[in-house]
Amino acid sequence: MFTPLVALLAILPAFVNAQSPVWGQCGGQGWTGATTCASGSVCTVSNPYYSQCLPSTGNGGGGGGGGGTTTSSTVSQPGQPTSTSSSPTTSSTPAAGNPFAGHNIYLTPFYAAEVAAAAANISDATTKAKALSVAKIPTFTWFDTVSKVPDLGTYLADASAQGKSSGTPMIVQIVVYDLPDRDCAALASNGEFSIANNGQANYFNYIDQLVAQIKKFPDVRVIAVIEPDSLANLVTNLNVQKCSNAQTTYLACVTYALQQLNKLGNVYSYLDAGHAGWLGWPANLTPAAQLFASLFKSAGSPNMVRGLATNVANYNALSASSPDPITQGNSNYDEIHYINALAPALQSSGFPAHFIVDQGRSGVQNIRQQWGDWCNVKGSGFGTRPTTNTGSSLIDSIVWVKPGGECDGTSNSSSPRYDSHCGLSDADQPAPEAGTWFQEFFVTLVTKANPPL
Numbered sequence: 188m189f190t191p192l193v194a195l196l197a198i199l200p201a202f203v204n205a206q207s208p209v210w211g212q213c214g215g216q217g218w219t220g221a222t223t224c225a226s227g228s229v230c231t232v233s234n235p236y237y238s239q240c241l242p243s244t245g246n247g248g249g250g251g252g253g254g255g256t257t258t259s260s261t262v263s264q265p266g267q268p269t270s271t272s273s274s275p276t277t278s279s280t281p282a283a284g285n286p287f288a289g290h291n292i293y294l295t296p297f298y299a300a301e302v303a304a305a306a307a308n309i310s311d312a313t314t315k316a317k318a319l320s321v322a323k324i325p326t327f328t329w330f331d332t333v334s335k336v337p338d339l340g341t342y343l344a345d346a347s348a349q350g351k352s353s354g355t356p357m358i359v360q361i362v363v364y365d366l367p368d369r370d371c372a373a374l375a376s377n378g379e380f381s382i383a384n385n386g387q388a389n390y391f392n393y394i395d396q397l398v399a400q401i402k403k404f405p406d407v408r409v410i411a412v413i414e415p416d417s418l419a420n421l422v423t424n425l426n427v428q429k430c431s432n433a434q435t436t437y438l439a440c441v442t443y444a445l446q447q448l449n450k451l452g453n454v455y456s457y458l459d460a461g462h463a464g465w466l467g468w469p470a471n472l473t474p475a476a477q478l479f480a481s482l483f484k485s486a487g488s489p490n491m492v493r494g495l496a497t498n499v500a501n502y503n504a505l506s507a508s509s510p511d512p513i514t515q516g517n518s519n520y521d522e523i524h525y526i527n528a529l530a531p532a533l534q535s536s537g538f539p540a541h542f543i544v545d546q547g548r549s550g551v552q553n554i555r556q557q558w559g560d561w562c563n564v565k566g567s568g569f570g571t572r573p574t575t576n577t578g579s580s581l582i583d584s585i586v587w588v589k590p591g592g593e594c595d596g597t598s599n600s601s602s603p604r605y606d607s608h609c610g611l612s613d614a615d616q617p618a619p620e621a622g623t624w625f626q627e628f629f630v631t632l633v634t635k636a637n638p639p640l
């Protein structure tokens with residue numbers, strides 16, 4: 188009896204002292220490490236796979252979706268007068284003309300809070316100031332779980348009030364991202380719903396909940412990116428069993444999303460279209476255009492579908508000064524070449540060939556070992572700021588879709604969502620779970636921003 192007690196006392200301090208650092212892991216499926224956090228941070232559940240120590244001071248960082256500033260930002264719009272009326276005009280107009288024109292873009296308090304918490308943990312004054320300035324650049328908010336959907340109501344209410352007080356109507360930018368069997372060709376972003384377990388009905392309910400929030404605020408325009416990677420996977424990855432198994436469900440779900448959002452009249456949708464190094468290979472262009480066009484037609488040619496979003500969460504340049512050697516063999520070596528090559532095939536099949544292009548993390552080029560490397564690419568910098576001054580009549584706006592600093596995927600090989608891309612030598616490590624805050628990666632994005640912050 189005596190001996191075990193001594194042994195227990197001997198190991199007790201190890202448990203008592205074990206703490207995860209700020210932004211370290213503190214829980215989640217299969218986690219055996221510390222479950223308490225360093226002082227100044229609180230263990231917060233991100234998803235069933237991951238709990239993270241988030242700073243408890245300032246605005247608190249992610250996880251709760253609250254706090255932070257709620258100001259707006261205008262992207263430059265040459266030749267587009269902004270409204271001067273005292274109350275914003277209704278956004279319920281047909282999908283004609285650039286939907287970004289004449290609007291201010293809402294700054295999501297969730298990202299602002301993540302950035303504020305990150306900046307509070309940067310000691311160098313210059314870097315800290317640069318980091319803080321990122322909170323004023325509009326990024327999209329990802330609705331990657333159904334539990335986050337009520338936050339949309341808060342943002343829309345806030346945006347509606349801002350639009351009324353400034354006289355310029357507002358845009359709220361969202362990513363619809365909760366398909367069952369999500370991320371079928373990879374592991375890092377596998378989602379909460381599975382096809383085998385009522386996934387399609389759960390997804391329809393998720394869409395219904397988004398719709399219910401948006402319906403309350405017809406004066407706010409919503410720009411929605413629909414389901415990153417999903418249709419691109421159906422173009423090139425049907426050899427992956429999870430993708431071929433998901434094909435019918437993905438199509439039914441995306442169709443449902445487009446149709447329900449379309450009815451609202453104030454939501455402009457852009458379907459995700461991968462990037463130059465994926466659907467931009469010459470052999471993939473026609474099959475891609477055919478898939479987008481046939482889905483669009485079978486959904487009843489919804490008039491608020493504006494076009495496609497490219498390079499979401501990827502690292503390609505819109506217009507590279509010279510081809511990165513890793514793009515060899517593909518004449519569409521950057522997003523503008525990809526878009527120019529895809530547009531005619533879309534136009535001839537009746538799909539609206541307008542684009543938005545994510546440049547949030549594309550500031551530094553020629554840093555990948557292979558074009559297919561997508562996970563937390565080491566040495567990345569923030570890229571061109573959102574603007575409607577895109578240099579191409581096909582492109583409505585350069586946007587920041589992936590919130591810079593949120594992780595692409597964990598480098599912990601024992602996680603159920605570990606994808607080997609996140610363990611490659613050009614992937615920044617150690618990396619936390621997808622969607623959670625990756626402080627070191629964020630600091631690099633800040634310091635290597637191009638143009639500089």
Ligand code: BGC
Binds near residue numbers: 376589594621622
């Ligand atoms: C993650 C999502 C996250 C999104 C934006 C994705 O890779 O799976 O959870 O919301 O990135 O950071």
